[in-house]
Amino acid sequence: MTTTVESTKNHLMIGGMDTVKLAEQFGTPLIAYDTQDIVRQVKAFQQTFANHRIDGIVSYASKAFCVKGIYQLLAPLGVHADVVSAGEMATAFAAGFPASRLSFHGNNKSVDELTMALDHHLGTIIVDNFVELHLLQRLLQERDETIAIQIRVTPGVSAHTHQYIQTGQVDSKFGFDIGSGQADQALTEALADDHLEVRGVHAHIGSQIFESTGFVMAAEKLIELLTHWHEAFGYSAQVLNIGGGFGIKYVEGDDPQSPEDQLDTVLTTIEARLGNHHLEMPEIWIEPGRSLVGPAGINLYRVGANKRVPGLLPYVAVDGGMGDNIRPALYQAAYEPVLANHVEDSSKETIHIVGKYCESGDILVNEATLPVTKTGDVIALLATGAYGYSMASNYNRNPRPAVIFIDHKHASVVVRRETNRDILALDEDFKKSAAEAR
Template sequence: MIKNDFDYETKNNHLMIGGVDSVELAHKYGTPLVVYDVSKIREQISHFKSVFEDNHVDYEVSYASKAFASVATYQIMKQENCHIDVVSGGEIYTALKAGFPMDKVSFHGNNKSAEELKMAVENHVGVIMLDNFHEIELLSKILNDLDTQTNVMLRITPGISAHTHEYDQTGQVDSKFGFDVESKQAEKALEIVLNNPRMNMLGIHAHIGSQIFEVNGFVMAAEKLVDLSADWHQKFGYQPEVLNVGGGFGIKYSEEDDPIAPEKFVDAIVKAIKQRSNQKGLNLPAIWIEPGRSIIGPAGYNLYTIGSRKDVPEIKSYITVDGGMGDNIRPALYQAKYEAVLANKANDEPESNAVRIAGKYCESGDILIQNINLPHIEPGDVLAMFATGAYGYAMASNYNLNLKPAVVFVENGQDKLVIKRQSYEDLVRLDLEY
C-alpha cells in the first residue's frame, strides 16, 4: 500500500478506506455514497481521552451529535464510553433507538419546545443546557407537572469571538445562544436556578465557534469560565461541578489548512483551567468538551460517479458528479474547500489543467470543488472527497427531489450498510393528495 500526502492509502491503484476498496464500495452500494472509517473515529476519541487522563482530571468527551447523528453513530459512541450532546427531539429519539444511556446525554438548543423538554425529562436525559429565560420557565413548569428534578447547566456567551466564518461564531456577545455575562443576564439566570429546588445547577457551558485553528480563544474562554466561577462562589457560595468548554476544534479540509492536532487544543484548555482554578483557590471541576467535527469529519468520505463534462475555452472545464449540494451543502453555504482523488486512478499523475467539480442540482452555485488537478477523467470514474464526515449527510436535503445517499461504515476490512439509500417511494410517503 502507498500512503499519500493527504493521508490516504491505495492498493492496486484504488483508494482504500478502512481496509476496503472504495471502488468496490461504489459498485456495491451505488453513488453518491457516504463512507466512514470507524477506526479513525475511535482513534480520535482515544486521543481526547488520553489528554484528560494524562492531566489527571475528571472529564467527559461529549460527541456533538449535530455533526452526524444516526443509530450506528450513537452505538459507536456507547462502545467508546462517550457522552453525547443532542439538540432536538429527533436526536433524543435516535439515541433512544440506539440504546444509548440517557444519563450520558446533554440537551442543547436555543428554542427547545415544551414537548422536547418533556421528552428529555421523562427519558431522564443527564443534563439540560439552559439557553434563555423562557426555557427556564418552560422547564420549571414541566418539572412541577411531573413532580421531578433534573440537572441543568447554564450556557453563557463569554464575549469571545472565534477566528472563523461569521456563521460559525457563537461565543460573542451578539449571538442567538446563551446568557450574556457582561450584562449580568447569566448572573440573573443563576439566581433563578439556584432558587428552584427542582433544578440541580451542575455547571457552566460556553462554546466559542467552529472550525477554529487557534488555541488562544479556547484558553481565554476557559479562563473566563473559571473567573466567573470564582465570582459566583464569592457572591452566592456556588461552585460549578462541571466546566463545559464546548468544541469547535478545526480539522484539515484542504491543503491550505494547517490545524494543530485537536487534542492539543484540549491539553491547553485543561492546563489553563487547572492553573486558573489554583490561582482562584477553587476546587478543580470536571472538564467537558463537545467535539463533533474533529471526531467524525476526517473519518468521512463522499464517493461520486463522474458523468458529463463541459469545457469552457480559456476558462475551465466543469466535471459533473451524481451528487452535490444535496449531500454536501457546505461549499455552497460556507464556501468550504475540499480535496479529492479519482478513487479508481488514485496513484495516476494529475493533468496540468485544473477542473471544477460541479454537482447535478439546478443551482449555479452547486460547485463542490472550484479548482483541482486530477488524472485524465472519463465518465464512470469514481471521485472520492476527503473529510466529509461532518455536516454533510447531517444537512442533506431532497432538493430537486433527489434521493439522500446511503451511509456505510467500514472497519478492519469489513463494510456494513448503516443508513439505506432513500427510494422514490420514500420521497412521497408523507405526501397527501389534494
C-alpha cells in the same frame, strides 16, 4: 489517516478497503466512514484528560452526524452526546444510547421537546435563556421532578472562523450574557429552585478552530465567572463545559493544532487559573462534533457528464452535489478531491467538480487539479464526515445517499439509500374542496 492509496491498483482505500469496489457494491453517491478513525480521536481526547488526571467528559455533538450507528459506535467508549432536537433525541434512544449520558442543547426548546427529555430522564439540560428556564421550572414543578442543568453563557470570545459558525461573541442568539448580569440572574433563579440541580456552566465559542487561544480565553472567562459565583453566591460548580469547535484539516494548507493538543493547552490553563483562585477542579466537558467524525468520512461520486469550452476550465459533473453536501454552496467550504480509481497520474488537468442539482452554485470543488477524468470514474471528497449527511436534503427530489461504516475492514450499511418511495412517503393527494368541485 483514514485514506491511503493502494500502490498496484492506484486506488484510494478507506479503512483498508478499496473505495472503487465500495462504490460498485453500494452505489454512488456514497458516504463512507472509517470507524476506527472516530474511535482513535475519542481515545486521544480521553487520554489527554487522563494525562492531566482530570475527570473529563467527551460529549459528542450529534448535529455533526446523527444516525443510530454513530451512537452505537460511541456508546461503548463511555462517550456522552448532546442533542438539539426531538429528532436527535429519538435517534439516540432508538440506538439504545443511555439517556443519562445525553445533554439537551438549543436556544428554542419546545414544550414537547422538554417534556420528551424529562420523560426519558435525560442526564442534563443545557439551559440557554430565561424563557426556557421558566418553562423547565414549570414542567418540573408539575411533575415534581428534578433534573441536572448547566447554564450556557456567552463568554464574549469569538473564535477565528467563518462568521456563520461563530457563537461565543456577546452578540449571539445563544446563552446568557455575562456582562449585563443575566448569567448571575439565571444562576440565582436556578439555585432557588429545588427542582433544578445546577451542575455548572457551559460555553461554546465557535467551530473549526485551529489553535487553542480562543479556548484558553474562554476558559479564563468561565473561571472568572465561577470565582465570582463562588464569592457572591457560595456556589461551587461541578462541571465546566468548554463546548466543541476543534478544527480539522480539509485541504492542503490547513494546519490545525491537533484537537488533543488544543485540549491539552486548555487543561493546563484551567489547572493554573483554578489554582490561582483556590477553586476545586470540576469535571471538564468538551463537545466535539467535527473533530470526531469529519476526518473519518469521505463522499464517493461517479463522474457523468462534462462540459468543455475552449479557454475555460472544464465542468465535470458527478451524481451527487449540494443535496448530500451543502457546505461548499452554503459557505464556500473547501474539500480535497481524489480520483479514487486512478489516484496518481503525471497528466493532470484543472476542472470544476460540479453536482447534478439545478443551481449554478452547486459546485463541490472549484478549480480542482486531478488526473484527467472520464465518465464512469469515481471521485472522492475527503474529510466530509461532519455536517454533510446531517445537512443533506432532497432538493430536486433526489434521494439522499447511503452511509456505510468500515469497521476493521468490514463494510456495513448504517443508513440505506433513499428511494423514490421514501421521497413520496409524506405526500398526500390534493382533493379539490367540495364547494369548488360543484
